[in-house]
Amino acid sequence: MLSRHEMLPLSRAGVDTMGCRDSLTNCPSLCRPHQGVPVTSRRLSHAEIVASVAPDTPDADVESVIVDPRHASDDVREFAKSVALGLTDTPPWLHCRFLYDDRGSKLFEEITRQPEYYLTRTEAAILEQNAERICRVTGPVTLIELGSGNSVKTDYLLKAYSAGGSSVRYVPVDVSETILHQAKEAIVERHESVTVTGIADTYERAFPLFKEFSPAMVLFLGSSIGNFDQRESHTFWQGLSDALSSRDYLLLGVDLVKEEATLNAAYNDAAGVTEAFTRNLFARINRELGASIELGQIEHVARYHAERQRVEIYARFRTEQEVYLAPLERTIVVPAGTMVMTEICRKYHLKKMAAYLRCFDFSVEHVFTDEREWFGLLLLQRR
Ligand code: AVJ
Numbered sequence: 606m607l608s609r610h611e612m613l614p615l616s617r618a619g620v621d622t623m624g625c626r627d628s629l630t631n632c633p634s635l636c637r638p639h640q641g642v643p644v645t646s647r648r649l650s651h652a653e654i655v656a657s658v659a660p661d662t663p664d665a666d667v668e669s670v671i672v673d674p675r676h677a678s679d680d681v682r683e684f685a686k687s688v689a690l691g692l693t694d695t696p697p698w699l700h701c702r703f704l705y706d707d708r709g710s711k712l713f714e715e716i717t718r719q720p721e722y723y724l725t726r727t728e729a730a731i732l733e734q735n736a737e738r739i740c741r742v743t744g745p746v747t748l749i750e751l752g753s754g755n756s757v758k759t760d761y762l763l764k765a766y767s768a769g770g771s772s773v774r775y776v777p778v779d780v781s782e783t784i785l786h787q788a789k790e791a792i793v794e795r796h797e798s799v800t801v802t803g804i805a806d807t808y809e810r811a812f813p814l815f816k817e818f819s820p821a822m823v824l825f826l827g828s829s830i831g832n833f834d835q836r837e838s839h840t841f842w843q844g845l846s847d848a849l850s851s852r853d854y855l856l857l858g859v860d861l862v863k864e865e866a867t868l869n870a871a872y873n874d875a876a877g878v879t880e881a882f883t884r885n886l887f888a889r890i891n892r893e894l895g896a897s898i899e900l901g902q903i904e905h906v907a908r909y910h911a912e913r914q915r916v917e918i919y920a921r922f923r924t925e926q927e928v929y930l931a932p933l934e935r936t937i938v939v940p941a942g943t944m945v946m947t948e949i950c951r952k953y954h955l956k957k958m959a960a961y962l963r964c965f966d967f968s969v970e971h972v973f974t975d976e977r978e979w980f981g982l983l984l985l986q987r988r
Contacts, residue, residue: 763775
């Protein structure tokens with residue numbers, strides 16, 4: 606049987622590449638990645654995932670697991686296709702999701718420690734002060750976190766929800782599997798009664814599982830929502846609204862509109878970590894797609910545009926670069942001076958955001974903020 610600190614690759618419904626069709630509880634040890642099966646080669650059905658996460662599962666040994674439904678080769682092709690599409694588009698862009706490979710996730714963590722990057726520490730302080738109150742409002746819930754990263758801020762919530770030894774299920778969803786494993790290790794060590802079920806995938810692909818976790822509270826922190834443009838945001842909220850059950854909760858962190866100088870500094874730290882973060886996207890294209898972009902020729906450009914209420918981040922090509930994409934056997938020429946958009950980071954007004962979310966059947970239960978009103982934490986309930 607599976608022990609508490611085990612990691613197990615699961616997957617979405619359908620394809621079964623290993624011919625291992627037994628339910629998780631009957632699954633032989635060949636399914637365990639550390640016993641020789643690569644994490645991405647084993648797919649379990651939806652029912653198996655449910656069996657592993659349902660609170661009343663007969664096998665009480667099945668506890669902390671990492672779910673990875675992806676196929677490594679699909680991922681690389683998907684990445685190459687997205688890069689080709691973005692670089693040939695007018696104006697050119699790259700999808701910000703690809704910023705978060707293992708190295709990118711590490712660099713982002715380093716960004717959060719920079720003095721200019723106030724977002725993470727401001728949000729953490731709000732969470733620290735209000736975690737118990739949030740817990741009293743929602744009562745016991747499964748905590749599902751989108752884009753969990755290293756889950757450090759979540760610690761305040763885990764502490765509040767597991768107070769007095771209450772058992773809590775924590776479901777982090779993140780595209781970086783490495784970071785999920787690290788977070789899981791740290792959490793199971795710190796919190797006896799917390800069970801971790803990590804899902805290494807995109808948010809949308811994890812949505813269909815959420816009904817199984819109800820009553821739940823989805824955590825979407827760090828103003829990650831700011832990365833979506835209007836269309837993506839609309840699709841995301843509709844999808845999440847559909848995925849949740851009535852009376853489930855949502856805890857949303859949003860960065861608020863403020864003085865331009867403060868915003869510009871946050872995305873242009875003096876130590877150059879944000880620049881390294883932007884550059885890593887091109888290093889990743891080199892590493893994974895076989896390109897040889899000269900990284901020294903990539904300049905990080907980030908500025909707040911008040912009229913659009915967002916920081917826009919670009920990679921400016923100082924010289925022309927030929928970008929060879931091995932999976933597609935294709936070369937894309939990027940002229941000198943090209944500005945490739947890599948991220949938008951939208952900033953919000955609390956009242957407008959609350960009104961927007963009401964359109965997706967979320968009601969605002971509480972709004973928490975800091976003294977300077979730099980960051981907002983909204984506690985919402987699915988109606
Ligand atoms: C992780 C999306 C919230 O927008 O502030 C930080 C990403 N990019 N510095 C943000 C980021 C450059 C960050 N989010």
